[in-house]
Amino acid sequence: MLDDLARPGFWQACEEQVAEARRLFARLIGADIDQIAVLPNASVAAHQAASGRRWRRRRDILATPAEFPGVAHTWLAQPGARVRWVGPSGGQVRTGDYLSQITPRTGLVSVPAVTYRDGIRLNVAAIADAAHDAGAAVFVDAYQAAGVMPLNVDSLRCDYLVTGTGKYLFGLPGLAFLYIRHPDGPPPGLTGWLGRTDPYAFRATVLDFPPTARRYETGTPAAAAVYAAVAGLSLVGGLDLRQVRHHTQRLIAVTAQRLAAQGEVVRLAGHVDAQGAHLAVVEPHAEAMAAWLGHRGVIAAPRSGVVRLAMHAYTTDDDIDAACEAIAAYRCRSRTRPGGLR
Ligand SMILES: Cc1ncc(COP(=O)(O)O)c(C=O)c1O
Numbered sequence: 093m094l095d096d097l098a099r100p101g102f103w104q105a106c107e108e109q110v111a112e113a114r115r116l117f118a119r120l121i122g123a124d125i126d127q128i129a130v131l132p133n134a135s136v137a138a139h140q141a142a143s144g145r146r147w148r149r150r151r152d153i154l155a156t157p158a159e160f161p162g163v164a165h166t167w168l169a170q171p172g173a174r175v176r177w178v179g180p181s182g183g184q185v186r187t188g189d190y191l192s193q194i195t196p197r198t199g200l201v202s203v204p205a206v207t208y209r210d211g212i213r214l215n216v217a218a219i220a221d222a223a224h225d226a227g228a229a230v231f232v233d234a235y236q237a238a239g240v241m242p243l244n245v246d247s248l249r250c251d252y253l254v255t256g257t258g259k260y261l262f263g264l265p266g267l268a269f270l271y272i273r274h275p276d277g278p279p280p281g282l283t284g285w286l287g288r289t290d291p292y293a294f295r296a297t298v299l300d301f302p303p304t305a306r307r308y309e310t311g312t313p314a315a316a317a318v319y320a321a322v323a324g325l326s327l328v329g330g331l332d333l334r335q336v337r338h339h340t341q342r343l344i345a346v347t348a349q350r351l352a353a354q355g356e357v358v359r360l361a362g363h364v365d366a367q368g369a370h371l372a373v374v375e376p377h378a379e380a381m382a383a384w385l386g387h388r389g390v391i392a393a394p395r396s397g398v399v400r401l402a403m404h405a406y407t408t409d410d411d412i413d414a415a416c417e418a419i420a421a422y423r424c425r426s427r428t429r430p431g432g433l434r
Pocket residue numbers: 132133134135136160162163204206207208233234235236256268
């Protein structure tokens with residue numbers, strides 16, 4: 093990016109990177125480039141997916157309290173819609189929780205492919221089949237899945253899928269993709285010059301919408317995040333994601349066993365297939381533990397009462413040893429007990 097900035101024609105180079113990012117992401121999820129919109133973050137992408145939908149006869153949106161808040165808030169902000177919560181608040185949501193709540197009043201079913209806190213992987217295809225049978229559309233937040241496991245929109249049978257590039261896709265914050273199965277629906281709520289049929293006509297007085305997912309786009313994207321997305325997606329494109337999935341599942345099992353032997357309380361799905369690529373260690377002072385680990389080279393993310401350890405293709409058994417040993421050392425040093433037990 094810095095090289096391109098030093099030459100004339102930076103904007104054109106940046107546009108080529110946007111096109112490449114769109115192409116690589118479409119290939120990653122088995123979509124067409126005309127079904128992909130490039131947006132600044134997942135929350136905006138969710139708003140764009142919801143806008144233009146009518147919430148009259150089918151006014152229920154099914155979502156879970158385990159949804160990433162930005163997505164859940166988007167549903168709560170829809171005028172005329174009513175959010176029905178699926179699964180226990182604070183507990184683990186299961187595929188069956190969705191199946192039992194879909195009704196003829198359901199307009200949209202929102203499913204995280206993997207939940208951001210506990211790493212629960214839901215059976216999106218089963219939920220999508222039930223939703224479609226009832227006439228509802230399906231939105232998938234794949235932020236915690238894209239790049240670390242196979243993801244195909246036809247197998248998932250979703251109508252919308254969103255992800256950002258800052259996690260398992262090896263990119264930076266500042267960029268998200270929205271997949272839309274039928275992108276020629278009603279115009280979105282947000283628009284901008286890049287949402288036009290021909291943005292380079294620069295016609296301020298004409299508001300037209302192309303029949304592709306570009307109609308959901310708005311204005312100038314974050315260039316650094318675009319360049320990083322191309323680099324990250326290129327790396328991910330060279331991986332066999334089925335192998336990566338096997339690798340991370342094995343590491344999750346090893347880590348869970350090690351931590352259980354150390355007395356840690358780990359939140360896990362009932363079955364390894366229903367677990368994403370991270371696991372959550374219960375710790376009421378999650379920020380303190382994550383900061384302590386961070387100073388010892390173990391980068392873990394704290395979220396309301398848990399510290400998350402994430403695996404990818406590059407994670408090794410030695411990394412797991414280092415993380416488990418650092419957690420054990422934290423317990424000795426901080427004189428806290430696993431799971432917040434006193
Ligand atoms: C599941 C999930 N969705 C969405 C986001 C981010 O949303 P946004 O791009 O709107 O900040 C995250 C970030 O942690 C996430 O884990």
